[in-house]
Structure formats: C-alpha cells, structure tokens
Amino acid sequence: MSSFTVELLLNFKSYPLPKYIWNIAKNSTRAERLSCAASVVALLLCTALIVYFTVLAKKSDVNAVDRAPHPWNITREMWRARPSPNNATVERFSPVKLVIIQHSVSPECHRFTICAxxxxxxxxxxxxxxxxxxxxxxxxxxGNDGRVYRIRGWNREGAHTAPYNRCSVGIGFIGDYREDLTVHSRVTDLQLKRLNLIIQEGVDRGYLRPDYSILGARDVISTYSPGDNLYKAIQALDHYDTTNYRGLTCEQIQEMSEKEDP
Structure with missing residues (x-):
C-alpha cells in the first residue's frame, strides 16, 4: 500500500473527509493517486463479490432439490456405509415380536446428503x-428428512436394547427428542409414515409378526430414550403395546407371542 493511502487512512478524521481527500490528492503524485484509486477499486470489487456469492449461496440453498437414490428406502450402499464387522446372519428369533424405538441424541439432518x-x-x-x-x-x-436408512437390516441382531436384541428390531430416529431441552427435535408425520412403511416391509417379508408390538426403549430398560416428544408420538400408534415386558427374556416373550397365535 502506498504512503499516500496509509496517510489517508490514519488522518482522515482530522478534517471533513471530502475536503481532506481533495487536499491530499492535490499534494500527491500521479502514481500515488493511481495507487489509491486501485486500492479503492479492489476493495469495492471484493465487497461486491462477497455480497454476490452470499446471495447466490442462499438462493441455491433455498432452491436446491433434495434428491436421493430412492424416495424413502436408503440402502447401506446408498449412504456409503463402511464394511460392517456385524453383517453375518445370527441365530435369533424370527419373526420377532418387538419393534423398539430409540433416538440417536445427535444433530438433526433434513436432506439426504446431510443425513448420509x-x-x-x-x-x-x-x-x-x-x-x-x-x-x-x-x-x-x-432421518429428519423422513427417509429410512438401512443399518444392520432385517434378520441381523442389533446392539440397541440389551437383552432384547435377539427378539426385536431396533429403529433409531436421528435427533434428540428430549422436551426438557430448550431446542429439541420434533417427530414429523412423514417420519411416522415411513416408520409404518418399513415395519410393513418387515411383516410382508416374514421378519416381523403381524401382531408386532411397538415400544419405546424406556419401556424395557432404564433410559430416557426415545425422548418425550418421540415417545408421545409412538404411544399414539395402533401397535403401541402397554404390556410390561421389562425383566422378561426373549424366550419368555417369544413363548407369550406363540400362545397368542390362533
């Protein structure tokens, strides 16, 4: 930066700005005036570019289409999962009775790319x-985008609600649904619709009993999961079960289910 520009920036408060600039300009060389003009043009150009790209980014975010490889059923390949050390089919009860709902206590995601x-x-x-x-x-x-992300999938033992993993399917909602938090996640109708879709897939494929029971993790173990907001939502579902399964083994739960068969 030229000495003229430095002098201008340090002393411009001493006089009315237009008059001060005019006086300095009269006493400066042509090279100093050109240098100052170039600095001003560069500053204005940088400011214009910052404003332009900020506005453009906001418009792009508003108008962006949330595209995904499937409307709602996202496979491990689609969300680019790492290889799993727990991908072998294990000996477990099938079809299972329980659908246990939890929450991830992690940041929300409202678009496919962010959820993945x-x-x-x-x-x-x-x-x-x-x-x-x-x-x-x-x-x-x-996800908060309403899509179902396949994690371990059907006929794989989860690690979500011991000791009920062998006789249940664990479904985790992304977000933190504890209402005692100032800012918390709120379950949407779309999330519940997709929950019903994935459960129906399990019934149709023989992995879930048609008389399946939906529970919150807090119904069977000591936990706040799935958070009050989500817990209230699943309690309103047709298959929410008020049976006290706490303390029962998977063998006992399976035996109870078989006795209910016609």
Whole structure:
C-alpha cells in the first residue's frame, strides 16, 4: 500500500473527509493517486463479490432439490456405509415380536446428503471408539428428512436394547427428542409414515409378526430414550403395546407371542 493511502487512512478524521481527500490528492503524485484509486477499486470489487456469492449461496440453498437414490428406502450402499464387522446372519428369533424405538441424541439432518453424512459419522464413532468396535446398533434409522436408512437390516441382531436384541428390531430416529431441552427435535408425520412403511416391509417379508408390538426403549430398560416428544408420538400408534415386558427374556416373550397365535 502506498504512503499516500496509509496517510489517508490514519488522518482522515482530522478534517471533513471530502475536503481532506481533495487536499491530499492535490499534494500527491500521479502514481500515488493511481495507487489509491486501485486500492479503492479492489476493495469495492471484493465487497461486491462477497455480497454476490452470499446471495447466490442462499438462493441455491433455498432452491436446491433434495434428491436421493430412492424416495424413502436408503440402502447401506446408498449412504456409503463402511464394511460392517456385524453383517453375518445370527441365530435369533424370527419373526420377532418387538419393534423398539430409540433416538440417536445427535444433530438433526433434513436432506439426504446431510443425513448420509451424519449416519456415516455415527458409524465411524461406533466402529473406531475404544471399547466399541461394532457397527451402528440399530437395524434401521429414520432421518429428519423422513427417509429410512438401512443399518444392520432385517434378520441381523442389533446392539440397541440389551437383552432384547435377539427378539426385536431396533429403529433409531436421528435427533434428540428430549422436551426438557430448550431446542429439541420434533417427530414429523412423514417420519411416522415411513416408520409404518418399513415395519410393513418387515411383516410382508416374514421378519416381523403381524401382531408386532411397538415400544419405546424406556419401556424395557432404564433410559430416557426415545425422548418425550418421540415417545408421545409412538404411544399414539395402533401397535403401541402397554404390556410390561421389562425383566422378561426373549424366550419368555417369544413363548407369550406363540400362545397368542390362533
């Protein structure tokens, strides 16, 4: 920056700005005036570019289309899951009786790309943290975008609600639904609609009993999950079950279910 520009910036408060600039300009060389003019033009250009790209980014965000490989059923390949050390089919009860709902207590995601990234982050936490080293605990996750993300899938034992993993399907809702928080997630009608769709898929494919029971994790273990907001929503569902399963083994639950068969 020229000495003229520096002098202008340091002393412009001494006189009315237009008069001060005029006096300085008269006593400066042509090269100094050109240097100052170039600095001013560069500053204005940078300001204009910042405003332009800020407005453009906001418009792009508003008008962006939330595209996904499938309207609602997202496979592991689609969300680019890492290989799972827990992908073998294990001996478990089939079809199972219980659908246990939890929440992830993690940031919300309202678009496919963000949800896929958030689930990858969660997966890396479980795979890489000392003492864990296993895949995400749920069989499925439901994002705030209303899509169902396949985690362990059907006929795989989860790690979400011990000791009920062998006789249940675990579905985790992305977000934190505890209403005692100033800012908390709120379950949407679309999320509940997609929950019903994935449950119906399980029934149709023979992995879930037609008389399945929906529970919150807090119904069977000591936890705040799935948070009051989500818990109230699942309590209003037709298949929410008020039976006290707490303390029962999977064998006992399965035996109870078989006795109910016609």
């Amino acid at each position: 990234a958030e689930i990858r982050n969660l997966q890396s936490y479980f795979l890489d943290s000392p003492g864990l080293g296993y895949d995400l605990p749920y069989n499925f996750a439901i």
